[in-house]
Amino acid sequence: MTINEQMQLLDRQAVEEQRLTEVLATSRFGIAEWYGLSFFDLDREQRKELIDFRPIPKSKLNKQERVRLETLAAQEVAGTLSKPRDIDRLNVLRNKSDAELRGNKICPFKSTETVRALCNKPGGVCSLRLYRRSADGIISPVPIEEEQGGLRATCPNRFHESHKAFKWVGETILGQPSPDIAVEVGFLESEQTVDSDEGADVGRLDMILVDTSKPRDHPMMWAALEIQAVYFSGKGMAKEFSEIEQDIDQGGSGIIWPTEVRRPDYRSSGPKRLMPQLQIKVPTLRRWGKKMAVVVDRSFYKSIGTMETVSELSNADIAWFVLDFELVPGENRFKIKPAPVYFTTLEESVKGLTGGRPIAQGRFEDRIRAKLNGNVTPS
Numbered sequence: 001m002t003i004n005e006q007m008q009l010l011d012r013q014a015v016e017e018q019r020l021t022e023v024l025a026t027s028r029f030g031i032a033e034w035y036g037l038s039f040f041d042l043d044r045e046q047r048k049e050l051i052d053f054r055p056i057p058k059s060k061l062n063k064q065e066r067v068r069l070e071t072l073a074a075q076e077v078a079g080t081l082s083k084p085r086d087i088d089r090l091n092v093l094r095n096k097s098d099a100e101l102r103g104n105k106i107c108p109f110k111s112t113e114t115v116r117a118l119c120n121k122p123g124g125v126c127s128l129r130l131y132r133r134s135a136d137g138i139i140s141p142v143p144i145e146e147e148q149g150g151l152r153a154t155c156p157n158r159f160h161e162s163h164k165a166f167k168w169v170g171e172t173i174l175g176q177p178s179p180d181i182a183v184e185v186g187f188l189e190s191e192q193t194v195d196s197d198e199g200a201d202v203g204r205l206d207m208i209l210v211d212t213s214k215p216r217d218h219p220m221m222w223a224a225l226e227i228q229a230v231y232f233s234g235k236g237m238a239k240e241f242s243e244i245e246q247d248i249d250q251g252g253s254g255i256i257w258p259t260e261v262r263r264p265d266y267r268s269s270g271p272k273r274l275m276p277q278l279q280i281k282v283p284t285l286r287r288w289g290k291k292m293a294v295v296v297d298r299s300f301y302k303s304i305g306t307m308e309t310v311s312e313l314s315n316a317d318i319a320w321f322v323l324d325f326e327l328v329p330g331e332n333r334f335k336i337k338p339a340p341v342y343f344t345t346l347e348e349s350v351k352g353l354t355g356g357r358p359i360a361q362g363r364f365e366d367r368i369r370a371k372l373n374g375n376v377t378p379s
């Protein structure tokens with residue numbers, strides 16, 4: 001990157017930071033999706049039902065119980081369930097499954113017709129969005145069509161909706177719109193050390209999309225996939241929930257001015273979390289001739305610094321699949337929709353995620369002097 005390019009990048013970052021500061025002076029981030037539903041588009045009774053809900057984590061089936069329930073249920077359907085002990089066990093597990101459902105909410109994005117996935121996000125907030133308060137006190141969300149109005153996915157499960165993202169990635173990289181998925185596949189193995197044995201998994205690829213339609217003797221066709229939601233800085237949502245509950249109890253709608261100032265922490269989500277994953281995994285994938293897909297929402301991608309893209313997947317290491325959101329009329333929910341896909345090298349992705357440059361030496365040394373003197377650091 002040239003000095004001129006570095007200066008332009010710094011100027012863009014300063015403008016963006018100033019713009020966000022100005023926006024937050026009259027706007028705040030609040031709940032966008034709550035247990036998969038559009039918070040703003042719910043009616044008062046629906047908000048009351050959700051705010052009154054108290055999850056019971058201890059009611060959940062463990063992994064072994066879930067597998068056993070599926071096995072016994074399949075035997076019952078096949079007509080091979082005959083032992084009284086197995087029949088009793090199936091009834092016990094079904095009762096526990098019913099209690100699990102009463103004590104927890106379903107994640108509408110990870111659940112399928114055959115698999116019921118429970119929400120594992122404390123409080124059930126899937127995404128946040130900006131709200132504005134007008135001079136007369138009316139609170140309304142910033143339209144999602146506006147630059148600052150996009151939903152910010154805070155739960156990675158949000159991107160699992162109907163497997164749309166996976167189908168998009170599979171079709172683009174593998175030419176297969178219905179790839180099979182393997183999760184948490186061991187990728188790095190440890191060397192023997194004082195405290196660990198050789199061969200233990202020390203790193204995994206979160207998701208692998210595989211085209212299993214090829215003949216058995218065909219080279220395996222697959223691509224790695226990373227999903228990245230955004231972390232938020234600021235206080236948790238407990239006070240928000242309390243204020244919503246109080247407003248509803250007092251006859252209000254539950255639409256409140258967000259109680260705290262929160263910011264999407266793209267620095268933690270990008271350079272601190274996602275970038276190391278890419279730096280560790282992509283070089284090996286590149287040597288193997290495989291691609292890394294990264295799925296993010298529109299606001300996340302726009303937070304990344306400028307990256308030079310390439311026109312062909314064959315010349316790229318990473319494919320950025322950008323998702324947007326649109327409200328489903330009459331259903332009080334958003335659905336994801338594919339936005340553009342961008343192809344980049346690892347080096348360009350790292351440059352974009354870093355999104356900064358070293359300051360001048362003299363300015364840095366002024367900061368050192370200020371620290372030594374116990375003064376406020378110069379800007």
